[in-house]
Amino acid sequence: VQSNLSADELLKSSQKGGLSPPQLTALVFLALGASWVIEYWAAATNEGAFSKACSKYYQTSEPCTEVDAFVIRTKFHSSIISFVLVLVTTLLCWYDDKLLQSLNYCLCASPIALTI
Structure with a gap:
C-alpha cells in the first residue's frame, strides 16, 4: 500500500505532535476495547x-x-485476542491515514467492534 504522504510531509506532521482524525478515532476504538x-x-x-x-x-x-x-x-479470552488483533493492525496502519480510516470504517460496520 502506497502512502499519500511524502517522507517530508510525514516528518512535518510527526513533528507537529498532533494526531490526525483517523489516529484519534483509532485511539478511541482501542480505549473502548481496553475497557471491555x-x-x-x-x-x-x-x-x-x-x-x-x-x-x-x-x-x-x-x-x-x-x-x-x-x-x-x-x-x-476472545476479547483479549480481538483487542490484540485490532492493536497490531492499528499499529501497522498508523502512518497511513487513508488505510487507518478504512480500518476505522471497518470497525464501525463489523461485528468485531461489538466483541472488543
Missing part, C-alpha cells in the same frame, strides 16, 4: 463463580454458576 477487556477481566478473575463481579456483569442478585463463569472467561 478490563470489564471481562474483573468478572472472570474475581473469585471465579459465585463472585459479586460475575453477578454484577449479569445484572442479577443471584450468584453465578460455573457455567456463567465459564462463559465470562471465554468472552475474556
